Amino acid sequence: MSIDENKTKAASAKGPDVCPTKRNQLDLATVKEQIADTTGPEYWRSLEELAGTEEFQEMMHREFPKGASEWLDDFSRRGFLKTMGASLALAGLTGCTRMPDTEIVPYVKQPENVIPGRPKFYATAFTLGGYASPILVESHMFRPTKVEGNPEHPASLGGTDIYAQASILDLYDPDRAKDITYLGDVRSWPAFMEAVKGPMSVETRMAGSGVRILTQGVTSPTLASQIKSYLDANPQAKWHVWEPVNRDNVYEGAKLAFGEAVETRYDFSKADVIVSLDADFLYAGFPGSTRYTRDFAARRNPDGNMNRLYVIESTPSSTGMKADHRWPMRAGEIEGYARTLAAGIGTGFAAGTAGFNNPAGGATKFDKTVATDLSGHRGSSIVIAGDHQPPSVHAIAHAMNQALGNVGQTVFYSEPVDANPVKRGESLNALVDDMRSGKVDLLLILGGNPAYDAPAELDFASALKSNAVETKVYLGTHRNETAELCQWHVPEAHYLESWSDARAYDGTATIIQPLIEPLYGGKTAHEIVTILAGQPGLTGHDLVQQYWQKQHTGADFDAFWRKSLHDGWIEGTQHAPKTVALKSASFSATQSMPASGFELNFRRDPSIYDGRFANNGWLQELPKPLTKLTWDNPIMIGPAMAERLKLNFKDVAELEFNGKKVKGAIWIQAGHPDNSITVFLGYGRTRAGRIGTDTGFDVYPLRTSQAPWFGDGAKLTAVGGIYQLASTQGYQTMETPVGERPLVMERSLEEYKKEPNFAKEEEPAKDLTLYKPQEFPYEKEAYSWGMAIDLNSCVGCNNCIVACQSENNIAVVGKEQTLKGRHMHWLRVDAYYNGPRDNPKGFFQPVPCMQCENAPCELVCPVQATIHSSEGLNDMVYNRCVGTRYCSNNCPYKVRRFNFLLFQDWETPQFKLMRNPDVTIRSRGVMEKCTYCVQRISEHRIDTETASVREGKEIRIGEELQTACQQSCPANAIVFGNLNDPNSQVNKWKALPRNYSMLAELNTRPRTTYLAEIRNPNPELQSGLQSKTEALVPEAELQAERT
Amino acid sequence: MATQTQIPAPDRRVPVIAPGHTFSTITDKISNIVLKRPISLGWIFGFLIVFSMMNVLMMCLGYLFVKGTGIWGINIPIGWGFAIVNFVWWIGIGHAGTLISAILALLRQTWRNSINRFAEAMTLFAVACAGIFPLVHTGRPWLAYWLFPYPNTMNYWPNFRSPLVWDVFAVSTYLTISLVFWFIGLIPDLATLRDRAENPLLQKIYGLFAMGWRGSARHWHRYESAYLLLAGLATPLVLSVHTVVSFDFAVGIVPGWHTTIFPPYFVAGAIYSGFAMVLCLAIPIRSIYGLKDFITERHLETSAKVMLATGLIVAYGYFMEGFMGWYSGSQFDSFLLWNRFHGPYKWCYLGLLASNILIPQVLWLKKFRVSTGWLWLISFVVLVGMWLERFIIVIVSLSRDFVNSSFGMYYPTKWDWMTFAGTIGMFLTFMWLFVRVLPMISVFELRMLLPEAHVHENAAEEVKP
């Protein structure tokens, strides 16, 4: 595999702009030499052999301290002499740095249809909470390097979510468990099978009464059927399911409404009016969010039939920021509102008992108008309830959708996608009871991390630690909190290493195929269960194929199998909509109305979900959509409340709930409901790995099955002191004391209709220059590249950031450096708030390099390291850069990023495998920035040029060329293309009246322009939002001075 | 005959140097400092201090090369920190010398004869300190030679549109010219030292650098025209250097940088700080080495007046910035103004106004101009103020530019401070050595200040029989 020239580029490290490889130490280059000569599976066997060797162990377990930033200060690791050596070696004239000889290692027998140096794509699926995100994975010579959405698949249509994008980093995570261990000692796979065979045989005699299987949410038909068949054989055995971020409320709500658990699925493309009751359906983690975002965004076109979104929410979310009308409301009050609303549209409901506090002045006014709006759009509206709202709210939502005749139009019901839709809380509860009462002899924990994230009152960890359970087997990718408490830990294979299958939110099944042999010989749940079923030796591939063989009715299974693999989904597996009848019309209120104290909300973390991604540097450093915080979870409260409690940003406060206490840092979030606190799950891990351990604070101790999502009676007290929170955004309002800056242009729909080109700023005339205006005839070129970003579609999902990071080998710098303002994201999504601080309007603005035609950065670079290409790209030549940072100073958009220290990890071999071989890896002291993914442009150009020469006719690059951000965008908010092609999408967009360039008055003439944001507020309710009474707290100032 | 020999010095005001001096007394007094005066404990002690400070600098640079510029407080948006602030500050200080020796020479300001020598020395050392920063502030200093146009295998060249390249040429030119200017001035005095030194080694050393100067009339003739031409060339040069430095900012589009007033007010500021530094050095030196006869109160007072004048120009500069902020109507500029008075760095700006504009106004009063204590204090305050000015221009402007989301803050690290202190150490180290090994006042130019140095036109006839 190492004959790929390009890859050696990425992997090896030499030449002026790179850091030296350790010659003395075994690095990947050497590993390759030793293993490259074998092909396919053999290759990896030899890796395992190699893994035995001492220096390989040393390399794999090379100590590097927690927290990316600290790597950089660790002298022992990036040794003084070595770095000096670098400087010296590079100190000569460039030409004078001699290149050491390197090897080229060809195959012995070249595998079929492999062209060295050309990537291939394979379809597979990433799962979160069981739900599959269908994806295509780019593979460079058998190394998966990039995740893309699967354009064919109804659940993706080319879009992805941040978790899928970042999962590639998990595959190469050097902290992954590498050996099967028994009480910490390394064991072999056969040894493990031996060890469990004993207890198994006993159990099978007792019909498996002592066997418990604990899984996460499972949608894999194969795995489900495996487990089920085992349970059929051993009726006494039990299958428990636990997901900390679960959809119990959804299924319970459905039961409440229809008497059976059904999956609810929405079609936002047909919805004119949408009412979200605390549902963040536009952000990753909400099943179907990718598809929902696509459909929702498509309906935000102000020139078409634009939809209207009402959001009533207890925690500011990106969905709320996109709303036309948004009301912050304590979670507990939302049911009351829902009832009133339901009453309003005549579902025979009694209006909400206790009056919820109502920002828009007068309950009557605002819920009546919403009700009228809904009733006005029968069959073309959606009422959607959030996962963390109690079942009754879901039931009410169902009732409303029924009453509005949306069912079958915009709302569909179907079989649960989850293979075992038991109530997670209860299921785990039952298991813990059994464990304590000694009923459990063999516990198989297949994935998940219950020891960390189980409800506090169950105290799962202690139950697991106690010897009540004889044999505890944990299958997991990391040696985490749970693994520590089980005797057996079997490394779990990453999904990119395994055969399996999974269902998307609509039930469509995808076959998960491996792109690489397990790096550390990981095993899948399938393989573990085969041992139970007494059929060891069956590979995941066999199992999956056998299962679908059974399902497949038609002839020619091979064709079916190959097609399914190729397409990434299996024909006709989508769950058919089923009709369900509403049982009753009134549901007892579950939540009592707010009592004393504050309301406490638990939310999944926008970046690291329930904590499972804690060791993923990309996600840790991904600015959370609203706060732009990285590496930490705050205690989030509203401005008014902060004022009353005299709390300020970064103040350390103690949070008390159910008698348990935790300490955390305060973040004041504009638009957060009053008397309410939000905390985020997933932080404070104790055994996450070198990245994730000891970041933020753990709130699981406060979380019980009684109040999994919110509860009353929380206390918040300042304990003094400050804890630094690393936010990547300086200033979260466009307001300045001397007026608002025209960064994001926004109008209401009717204002837009009156004055469509309101956003245009007049650019200075072209000949307004000291020079004889010299035109660079871009229009005469075959291509001139440009980009347009539709602020109306953008939902701030952060996908583009992670996609860009993955595509362009962007480094993770760690909290310390982020605090200093040195994060490296080439593309950032700015979040601005405008208007009253208690309920402001929110704006998202993705900012890549503007590729200005009159680029201020180029003018000042002393060495011409950044200059214009003939096609209007603002090229950045890393190997020419001497690092004066002048360009960044002179960039009005501040999109340039600088390697202040050696941010790239040059030594961890896994990362060398992961990197995109087509993009130079930047060394210390080099400026970098967005280049419109010029590597993709080049490759497409070379292919088309070659083709045109061969076929003797001109072939041009078309819309198939997409930048990484554009490709991953679920909202289709980014369009990139050829400005010289009159039919290109980007030209169409730039022709729109609401197209404008940021800071046009500076005459930089950006190639990246924006489509202004248009809101569609209900004319009856204008007052609620349009008022710009009191400006926001300039957050940056507060943060700035508080260090 | 006696009557005609009473030819008054061309300058009819108070004589520049105290009366009662002859060629030999002047020569003795100054050359003895170098040749005869024993090295005092104080000198050694002071030297140890400043020398160790200089080594701090070396340490900082070593660590910088190993780790990268990340050891400083810089970030995005504030890509330039102390390095550039110090660079501009030192370059500014480096203006007094050449100004005094060149411009005042052209203006026939004979009083400059007693201070030009060490003012020039100071210039050299200041520029040397300044020169360090443009090199080491780069991310990859070992490639900084790419800023020079040399025949390279890449067929690729510097960007002559970039102010940084202009800097390279301007600063290196300034350094070279100042150096030769200073050296030319030294030649006759080196000859004096050569002829007065007893130690044969010293004789050889001084003799080597004196290049065999023997005071021939022909030589003096060429010497003077060369000196005059150099002065003529150095005058536009000294004005251009800080103009070019100001282009680093004026060419940029950052609010607070992008302004046409920078060149004049940078130059004025440079002279301002330059004279402040001259006074800070002259006042102690003249008392320590008993040179009050040569560096008289008149020198101090005149320098004080120059400071006052340039200070007012600088004040005008600040005022115009403010005015344009308001008058331009550009909201970015008016926010800049607001930010300076109310932003997180407001104390720097207020401090700047105080120390550069308010306090120096006392120089209107003679009392302060002639009291060495006060004068030294004020000069020091001005030096601080001018450093703050560069801090405001470089850092505060960058911290709040166009896009609100990218506002940032700059917190200097210990390395920032140590590097700054280190350059001061280096500067003083050079100064320390200079006063011991070279005549810190131009001897032959002082001789010319004596009445008997001026030959009566018709002297020839006088002695005819």
Next chain:
Amino acid sequence: MQIFPRSANAIARASLVLTVVVVGGLLSGLMLLERTPYITNAGIRKAQPVPFSHQHHVTGLGIDCRYCHTSVETSSFAGIPPTKTCMNCHAQIWTNAAYLEPVRESFRSGRSLEWTRVNQLPNFVYFNHSIHINKGVGCNTCHGPIDQMPLVYQYASLQMEFCLDCHRNTEKYIRPREQVFNMRYQPPSNDLMGVHEVAFNGKTYSDQESLGKALHEQYNVRSVKDITSCNTCHR
């Protein structure tokens, strides 16, 4: 008093001149060094596990480049033949030549031959074989008389100026695509040595000038300022 001897004058002046000479010499020395094989590796043969002779295989046996370098027309990377390719023939001929033992060993054991890379570019340069081949840049334009090389060495300096020289005057170098793999190809010439014509598209050309133009037309080679833009080679 006289401090220096008479000779001092001569010495003084000489030393000044010398300083200038030495400094100048050093600088220009560096410039030259940059261009020597010591730095560029041009013309340096590197030890290989098997003394493979292109001369023998190409000139002697007339094997086409693409027989071994299979992906040269389709990929950035020309491709290094797997041992299998060698064995295609060497299973029959020279089956017990000692110096071929490594090849047979490799085939038996499945362990790759490890060749030493000869033409090596810095890792920030993205060279793509396919586009050059398809636009009519001959193998030996960069690789030199490879068909004459018993042991392969790097022909050109492969420094930026070398690449630029061609990217700035492509018409001086390109040839008809069917001639790309022709190691004996002579560009058209018309001089004292006589007329040498090259046929292309039914026309014959006797000077590279006009041939180059015609090829430019045909292969629509991008303009100089296009292919001297940085991102052509650097990303």
Next chain:
Amino acid sequence: MSMTTSRDVTVYESPIEGSPSYGMMAEFDSAEELMAAAHKTHDAGYQKLDAYSPFPIEGLAEAIGFHKNRVSLVVLIGGMIGGISALALQYWVAVITYPTNVGGRPYFSWPSFIIITFELTILFGGLSAVIGMLGLNGLPMPYHPVFNVPAFAKATENKFFLVVFSSDPNYDAARTKAFLASLSPRMVAEVPS
């Protein structure tokens, strides 16, 4: 050597009999006297003579018949070379050898090129002034016959000297010595070469 207290001239014998003499040196106390003496000597028809003083004296060079010096010409040429080559280099780089699109600025962005042109003009001009001056003065010349006269050490402090070179057609050791002595110098000495 014998010194006298009074102002009457001390006359030294040439140190070594018959050794080739470089010239005859007279020492004076003041610039005035030197100036006068210089005038007289020149009027007396001596062409090859030189005067030495611890500081430049206005008109002294003219007095010994030295009028024009070419330093300024050298500077002019140097400056022009500097300026032209600077502009040429920038033009060649920006327009001819590798024209690049830098922020949409024209290839020949002459306003930007002024600065370096100016700087190099100054640099070359300044350097040629120094080199020109030293070169024309024939410096460095650590060894020079005049240094052989011990009293000449004062030439860089407070004494003034006049030397008539032996290369002068009218030079005659005895007569010249007498003539110089007539100018009431502090002393007259023969300068051994």
